[in-house]
Amino acid sequence: MNLRHEILLRLSQLLSVTCGLFVCAFLCAWLAGCATGGGARSGESLALHLLHSPAAINLDDDPGPDGFALRVFATTARSSKGSVLPAGDLEILMFDGAIREGAPLPSKPRKLWTFSAADLRAHQSQSTLGTAYEFLLRWGADKPAGGRITLLARHRDRQNRLTHSTTSILAVAQP
Numbered sequence: 001m002n003l004r005h006e007i008l009l010r011l012s013q014l015l016s017v018t019c020g021l022f023v024c025a026f027l028c029a030w031l032a033g034c035a036t037g038g039g040a041r042s043g044e045s046l047a048l049h050l051l052h053s054p055a056a057i058n059l060d061d062d063p064g065p066d067g068f069a070l071r072v073f074a075t076t077a078r079s080s081k082g083s084v085l086p087a088g089d090l091e092i093l094m095f096d097g098a099i100r101e102g103a104p105l106p107s108k109p110r111k112l113w114t115f116s117a118a119d120l121r122a123h124q125s126q127s128t129l130g131t132a133y134e135f136l137l138r139w140g141a142d143k144p145a146g147g148r149i150t151l152l153a154r155h156r157d158r159q160n161r162l163t164h165s166t167t168s169i170l171a172v173a174q175p
Helices: 001-033 117-121
Strands: 048-052 067-076 090-097 111-115 124-127 129-138 147-156 162-164 166-173
Touching: 001 162, 048 162, 048 166, 067 147, 090 117, 090 129, 111 129, 124 147
Parallel strands: none
Antiparallel strands: 048 067, 067 129, 090 111, 090 147, 124 129, 147 162, 147 166
């Protein structure tokens, strides 16, 4: 089995439980009367949602976790389904520790991944939940300092407007 197939298999297995919760959240929003629509329009209010593996995963042959699987969905007031992001950059920030929503974030993340609009096309996928952006991210030399990390997604459009997801905490097993 090649490495790419093995990684995709692991991603599928790890996201299955979390995906069920996400489907329930979308169904609740839909039942509340959300409209359907296409991609986000320029200047339209945007919300980012993170769906990730419950714990960091091992992506290589060395023991211990070295990254995580992540899906980012962008929704608008017009649609509870994932929408195509407007032109701009998507950043994924990783911080050490468990940072609660609303608490101040450290000025510098442990690791920052930046994806341009062109980069995002390679990560874009379609499902019954709409458009999502799927990532397998390795932290490389920027290994987390403790047993938990906090993730945050941030989108900067061409007008320099920022949209943040809520913070999301991920367990990191210590070898």
